[in-house]
């Protein structure tokens with residue numbers, strides 16, 4: 001994962017009792033040597049063999065021939081990423097046109113490693129591979145919750161393993177400005193709570209990513225989402241910022257009519273642009289609240305004077321000036337899709353986020369596009385939902401028109417932005433403007449220790465969407481491979497499982513098992529339902545504790561997914577899976593007794609008691625079904641039990657209901673529901 005463009009797997013595998021030793025042909029570089037060093041360490045971790053000392057002579061090692069050309073486009077969207085990999089009885093051959101191809105080939109090779117009972121081996125294969133899109137990113141918001149450098153590096157390592165190549169860092173927002181500025185030191189002194197990256201740390205991080213073929217695209221959000229910046233430099237604000245104002249945190253905006261704003265941003269973006277060498281620079285542009293501007297008499301007068309009827313027109317003027325500033329600094333400007341609501345220079349890259357219809361509208365206007373609509377990881381949706389969204393489909397994500405209309409009284413003008421456009425179409429010229437996609441993770445309710453498990457494994461499934469042919473769409477097969485990739489990531493350093501254990505152990509020291517077992521079979525409610533304050537005028541919930549079972553539960557229960565797969569096989573006639581099904585169900589059922597015990601006297605866990613009981617009931621229904629129970633009374637009770645779970649899922653099926661509908665206890669959904677329904681014959 002991601003599945004190669006073309007792969008043939010022959011039977012057999014190549015034993016590698018003493019690891020591999022690289023034989024170079026072509027341009028060997030220090031960067032490639034370091035890549036091989038990482039590869040060797042990961043191979044040792046995955047194969048269960050001791051890592052050889054870096055200068056060991058490699059006796060008995062199997063040769064890995066690497067033939068690589070040099071690529072002036074490395075670390076740009078023009079990078080040569082294709083590679084060819086052959087594993088057979090004679091050894092391993094990797095051929096690539098540039099360093100990116102070598103990194104990708106090594107990542108693929110690691111996924112062919114089989115630990116084996118005696119010695120590790122590598123599956124025979126012939127792979128010819130190249131990505132579908134050049135821009136394959138994830139976005140991490142480090143403003144709402146700060147993420148340490150160490151944590152970011154783990155994500156970069158995981159990105160390398162699944163061939164993602166852009167890390168978009170959302171570095172400033174209402175809650176904090178996160179990079180040391182020497183030109184404007186008040187930014188971190190006043191507006192970071194001491195949580196920011198020094199310039200040295202940024203340079204180190206950029207180099208770390210570059211080694212792994214990953215570009216860091218920085219975002220410094222303006223004119224909206226700039227409360228932190230404006231606390232430090234209030235003279236640039238549209239409305240005087242009041243420290244601690246929970247409404248302003250989200251909506252405060254820079255005054256676009258002041259020349260001083262542009263002088264300030266020229267110097268700030270100049271300094272930041274030198275720190276982040278990538279050509280692309282994200283300047284934000286999302287969610288400008290019109291009243292921030294219209295309620296300022298001087299700004300209102302400016303609009304009248306310039307004949308601007310809408311704040312979108314004023315924003316377009318701002319965008320055009322920022323684009324010019326960035327262009328003078330050698331940068332290509334990116335912005336969220338709001339920037340495209342009035343005409344702006346067509347070389348501004350538009351990130352389509354509110355709905356995929358913006359892919360069509362922005363490319364029609366000639367803009368290159370990066371798609372994030374459909375890939376929002378903070379919606380806490382299962383991987384399958386994102387996996388089936390194609391970046392070239394302008395009708396793939398957004399609100400159904402009927403729903404948007406129904407919600408217009410609540411959503412106001414937002415209804416139009418979110419509404420799907422069923423008539424949106426793309427020409428081949430427009431398709432070619434889509435550079436790829438990004439999976440954003442906004443972190444209002446994601447802490448540093450939660451990051452690994454909120455980003456992964458779902459980002460691996462999305463990486464496949466961005467890399468593999470559009471025809472790769474088998475969800476069951478994706479989940480089968482996703483579970484393996486997740487373990488490979490954790491074996492090689494990701495802390496997703498380790499941190500979930502930590503969180504469970506903190507809640508239940510000495511006996512984390514029952515909490516983890518509950519979390520393993522459940523998932524958090526969706527579409528911002530779990531973000532308790534998101535709809536209350538602020539986008540961070542300082543009072544919300546982020547150490548509850550629903551913060552530990554992952555959006556995908558891979559155990560429930562496996563159960564569902566087995567249940568369907570059972571129903572289709574494969575009786576061999578019955579003992580495994582029984583074991584799984586028995587464990588879930590019996591977990592409740594233990595959970596009731598560990599939760600006693602612990603309010604956070606007590607809240608989850610009904611969820612644990614519901615899991616028990618579902619598991620019992622599954623066991624009953626396996627035992628052949630079919631009587632009317634049982635069927636009625638089981639139907640009601642299943643219907644309750646459907647209702648819980650429906651209560652956070654979209655952003656609007658998740659705000660209004662009563663949610664299930666402890667914000668938990670029961671992921672074994674579909675499998676139980678299949679066993680019960682009620683689907």
Ligand code: TNX
Nearest residue numbers: 286287336353442443534539
């Ligand atoms: C909108 S998505 C935002 C973010 C928030 C997110 C969730 C986007 C471009 N802007 O600032 O984190 O909603 O609350």
